[in-house]
Amino acid sequence: MVVDNLQARYVAAIDNDRLEDWPGFFTDPCRYEIISAENVEQNLPLGVFFADSRAMLADRVASLRRANIYEAQRYRHIVSPALVLPPADNLTRAQTNFLVVRIMLDGDMRLFMSGRYLDAIDLSGPTALFAEKRVIFDNRRIDTLLALPI
Amino acid sequence: MMRPCVFADVRADRDAAAALRGGDKLVGRPRLRNDIDLVWPKEGLRRIPYEVYAREDIYARERARIFEGPTWNFLCLEIELPNPGAYRATFVGDVPVIVARHGDGTLHAFENRCLHRGAMLCLKPGTGKEISCVYHNWTYDLTGRLTGVAFQKGVNGKGGMPPEFSTAGRHLRQLRVATFAGLVFGTFADDTPALETYLGPEIAARIRRVMAKPIRPMGSVSQYLHSNWKVYADNLRDSYHASLLHLFFTTFKLNRLSMQGGIIVSENGANHVSYSKMASDRDDDYDAAKLRAKQDNFGLSDRTMLQGRDEFGDGITLQILTVFPGFIMHQIQNSLAVRQILPKRVDETELNWTYFGFADDDDAMRTIRLKQTNLVGPGGYISMEDGAVVNFVQRTLPGGIGDASIVEMGGAGTSSQDTRVTESAVRGFWHAYRERMGV
Ligand code: FES
Ligand SMILES: [Fe+2]
Numbered sequence: 001m002v003v004d005n006l007q008a009r010y011v012a013a014i015d016n017d018r019l020e021d022w023p024g025f026f027t028d029p030c031r032y033e034i035i036s037a038e039n040v041e042q043n044l045p046l047g048v049f050f051a052d053s054r055a056m057l058a059d060r061v062a063s064l065r066r067a068n069i070y071e072a073q074r075y076r077h078i079v080s081p082a083l084v085l086p087p088a089d090n091l092t093r094a095q096t097n098f099l100v101v102r103i104m105l106d107g108d109m110r111l112f113m114s115g116r117y118l119d120a121i122d123l124s125g126p127t128a129l130f131a132e133k134r135v136i137f138d139n140r141r142i143d144t145l146l147a148l149p150i
Numbered sequence: 151m152m153r154p155c156v157f158a159d160v161r162a163d164r165d166a167a168a169a170l171r172g173g174d175k176l177v178g179r180p181r182l183r184n185d186i187d188l189v190w191p192k193e194g195l196r197r198i199p200y201e202v203y204a205r206e207d208i209y210a211r212e213r214a215r216i217f218e219g220p221t222w223n224f225l226c227l228e229i230e231l232p233n234p235g236a237y238r239a240t241f242v243g244d245v246p247v248i249v250a251r252h253g254d255g256t257l258h259a260f261e262n263r264c265l266h267r268g269a270m271l272c273l274k275p276g277t278g279k280e281i282s283c284v285y286h287n288w289t290y291d292l293t294g295r296l297t298g299v300a301f302q303k304g305v306n307g308k309g310g311m312p313p314e315f316s317t318a319g320r321h322l323r324q325l326r327v328a329t330f331a332g333l334v335f336g337t338f339a340d341d342t343p344a345l346e347t348y349l350g351p352e353i354a355a356r357i358r359r360v361m362a363k364p365i366r367p368m369g370s371v372s373q374y375l376h377s378n379w380k381v382y383a384d385n386l387r388d389s390y391h392a393s394l395l396h397l398f399f400t401t402f403k404l405n406r407l408s409m410q411g412g413i414i415v416s417e418n419g420a421n422h423v424s425y426s427k428m429a430s431d432r433d434d435d436y437d438a439a440k441l442r443a444k445q446d447n448f449g450l451s452d453r454t455m456l457q458g459r460d461e462f463g464d465g466i467t468l469q470i471l472t473v474f475p476g477f478i479m480h481q482i483q484n485s486l487a488v489r490q491i492l493p494k495r496v497d498e499t500e501l502n503w504t505y506f507g508f509a510d511d512d513d514a515m516r517t518i519r520l521k522q523t524n525l526v527g528p529g530g531y532i533s534m535e536d537g538a539v540v541n542f543v544q545r546t547l548p549g550g551i552g553d554a555s556i557v558e559m560g561g562a563g564t565s566s567q568d569t570r571v572t573e574s575a576v577r578g579f580w581h582a583y584r585e586r587m588g589v
Contacts, residue, residue: 036369047523069395
């Protein structure tokens with residue numbers, strides 16, 4: 001329940017364009033990455049985005065807001081209930097499947113990404129936080145560009 | 151859109167090429183037709199007519215004249231076929247191709263299309279002595295030679311191929327393969343010059359600079375672009391846009407037009423390198439221009455991403471290199487990758503990114519490369535805009551037919567320049583393109 005709630009709040013922040021709240025869902029330091037399932041299967045480390053601090057996540061938001069040029073868009077995340085996995089290092093582990101629909105300003109809407117979150121969640125503080133969030137996407141192809149976080 | 155003459159043209163080209171190869175497709179003399187109906191503007195390379203990005207007949211002609219013509223096309227990294235018996239699927243233009251390392255260690259490439267009924271033979275990397283077609287189980291060795299036809303003699307004396315049918319001498323359409331500094335290239339044409347000649351000495355030296363020691367693949371990703379492949383090919387050679395479109399780059403002084411740097415265009419225009427150094431940056435050019443790229447109060451709160459190493463020892467922080475028609479290699483700080491531009495349709499293009507590091511990278515270096523992937527890729531701080539703008543160009547094409555773009559930065563020539571405020575390499579590409587396409 002706690003995990004589902006955290007996940008629901010996390011995707012709501014992204015879908016409702018509250019990107020500034022996004023780093024606050026993580027511990028500091030943390031690990032956040034977006035990587036294809038294909039690379040994960042082949043034990044290849046590189047994905048599309050990687051961060052190991054809240055500051056790096058905040059930089060991503062700052063860059064998206066102020067530096068990067070991309071067509072106006074938003075996401076709608078659809079997430080499954082969390083599958084809770086055996087804990088490790090005092091962290092709760094869970095897998096949650098997701099679909100991301102991308103909606104462009106001109107009304108075009110298409111399925112942008114499917115995949116799973118592999119999360120390690122710190123429940124020791126007043127609010128649950130992601131210590132690790134691996135976004136493992138199924139589609140090797142990224143349509144046009146990836147700007148907003150998943 | 152497809153004009154009835156298109157197939158005839160392409161077939162004529164291919165038959166002519168087959169006849170030149172000693173093939174059996176053409177009866178009579180080879181014909182190379184030059185009747186594509188396109189009038190190039192009188193300004194020459196200073197104008198690119200928009201219809202070249204939009205016409206189906208031109209797209210089909212490019213397959214025959216460019217991708218299946220006298221060009222070297224990047225197939226894979228040599229390290230992606232490490233052992234004898236390894237093979238993988240790739241593309242030359244939009245033509246599916248298999249590249250394989252035979253048991254004797256030699257590399258081979260051939261079309262990924264069964265001789266029987268044309269099924270695709272290979273979908274993912276594999277290892278073995280032969281490749282068999284899933285449809286009716288015809289088999290091929292790793293040079294692409296047909297080795298077996300299932301039920302060739304029939305079953306219980308019934309059915310089977312006619313007695314005069316022989317597997318001997320039947321071969322999947324072959325490419326010539328050549329490697330350079332760990333990169334595997336293939337060509338369908340017999341008259342393509344030797345690979346190193348094709349690259350030219352300057353480009354060859356800049357490839358060697360990056361591929362200085364054994365590499366290790368670190369991951370791959372594909373980016374699907376909603377544009378003609380040449381819009382992206384232009385974008386890569388357009389050093390003019392770098393600090394105007396990619397604001398992250400400029401803000402963090404990774405690349406400024408006032409920096410030391412320049413572009414090198416190969417003699418025939420086909421290949422290029424654009425490079426810059428982070429040193430000797432000057433603010434005044436920019437302040438005068440009041441470019442929107444200048445945003446002084448913008449700072450990174452975690453700078454570890456930018457704390458790389460001068461691993462090549464020459465201070466060059468950016469090197470973007472292209473080889474006509476569809477190969478790209480970049481070094482941006484410590485982010486290293488090759489890209490394959492693969493046309494899918496006249497208005498869709500797939501970009502295959504393969505990142506690598508060196509086999510002797512320590513953990514710290516691995517982390518640096520991991521973080522710097524944030525810079526360059528489908529979601530990269532200094533590259534995501536390219537995905538957007540090529541699409542912006544493509545969307546206006548219906549209105550642009552009959553009109554042409556202006557490519558006059560840095561003059562009218564295709565020569566190397568010690569500035570990046572130039573479109574010299576773009577003109578170089580079109581010089582090479584026109585020569586091969588006969589337009
Ligand atoms: S199509 Fe390949 S064996 Fe029939
Ligand atoms: Fe760019």
